[in-house]
Amino acid sequence: MKRLLITGAAGNLGKICREGLKGYADVLRLSDLAPMDPAGPNEEVVQCDLADRAAVHELTKDVDGIVHLGGISIEAAFDDLLQANLLGTYNLYEGARKNGKPRILFASSNHAIGFHKRTTKLDEASEQRPDSLYGVTKCYGEALASYYNDKFDVETVSLRIGSCFDKPRNRRMLSTWMSPRDFMSLIKAVFDAPMTGHLVMYGVSNNASKWWSNDHAAFLGWNPQDSSEQFRAEIEAASEAEYRHDPAVIYQGGPFASTGHFED
Ligand code: NAI
Numbered sequence: 001m002k003r004l005l006i007t008g009a010a011g012n013l014g015k016i017c018r019e020g021l022k023g024y025a026d027v028l029r030l031s032d033l034a035p036m037d038p039a040g041p042n043e044e045v046v047q048c049d050l051a052d053r054a055a056v057h058e059l060t061k062d063v064d065g066i067v068h069l070g071g072i073s074i075e076a077a078f079d080d081l082l083q084a085n086l087l088g089t090y091n092l093y094e095g096a097r098k099n100g101k102p103r104i105l106f107a108s109s110n111h112a113i114g115f116h117k118r119t120t121k122l123d124e125a126s127e128q129r130p131d132s133l134y135g136v137t138k139c140y141g142e143a144l145a146s147y148y149n150d151k152f153d154v155e156t157v158s159l160r161i162g163s164c165f166d167k168p169r170n171r172r173m174l175s176t177w178m179s180p181r182d183f184m185s186l187i188k189a190v191f192d193a194p195m196t197g198h199l200v201m202y203g204v205s206n207n208a209s210k211w212w213s214n215d216h217a218a219f220l221g222w223n224p225q226d227s228s229e230q231f232r233a234e235i236e237a238a239s240e241a242e243y244r245h246d247p248a249v250i251y252q253g254g255p256f257a258s259t260g261h262f263e264d
């Protein structure tokens with residue numbers, strides 16, 4: 001891999017990628033709307049709004065892969081999501097199509113399927129059931145990825161990330177947690193694979209209580225090393241038992257499913 005573009009590089013996962021993917025590509029091109037630390041060795045830093053089509057066209061030149069993390073990462077007003085997540089992701093795919101068709105890892109979210117009940121086990125064929133306007137934008141990103149693969153051969157892994165933090169932060173995350181280490185090995189597996197087409201998969205560690213199957217993606221050879229189980233006692237001791245009639249407990253999306261959106 002010569003040059004890997006990371007959008008959203010100033011964010012939580014962007015910073016993890018900047019550190020964790022050092023040396024994986026000859027050059028990491030790091031981009032965000034927000035300011036970033038200056039470029040170090042083998043880095044390029046490009047401040048850019050994903051909603052700016054001309055800027056994104058330049059951004060996507062001469063790259064061999066894209067980790068697309070940039071955008072709004074929680075529920076927000078539609079007009080803001082429209083710019084960052086809808087227009088921004090469209091601009092990125094147009095840039096990719098016109099600039100050599102690099103493979104894309106699209107940071108989708110569990111909130112694309114958050115209105116499935118926790119008792120339902122999901123796989124790649126499970127229907128989209130977004131739990132928020134934010135989740136709807138991730139469903140759109142997955143649809144865009146499917147379309148660009150079918151029509152233009154731009155390959156994407158749409159990764160429905162669970163909860164990627166240093167450690168799980170609550171009882172729900174005992175099911176949804178993905179360790180940063182497993183995320184880094186997954187990114188490498190995605191870009192090392194001979195081909196992916198459009199592949200929908202789940203970004204989750206090897207948790208005992210996970211709700212999602214990646215059996216269909218075994219060909220990637222990704223074997224998550226971590227499990228949330230080591231944190232279970234600590235989290236259960238620090239929090240009250242879940243009330244099973246609470247929508248945030250019934251649905252996989254947790255609080256995203258139980259709270260409204262921002263329109264009047
Ligand atoms: P974050 O909010 O920390 O980072 C997102 C970055 O995107 C920010 O630095 C922000 O400045 C940038 N951004 C927003 N609008 C932009 C625009 N118009 N142009 C350019 N950059 C823009 O989010 P985080 O946690 O790092 O997540 C990264 C991606 O992964 C997001 O797309 C999020 O939806 C997705 N994701 C993350 C999960 C997690 O557990 N952290 C779970 C599921 C999905």
Ligand code: 15L
Nearest residue numbers: 073074109110111162163176
């Ligand atoms: C997401 O999509 C968010 O970006 C992240 O901040 C977490 O809330 C995560 O989902 C989650 O469901 O835990």
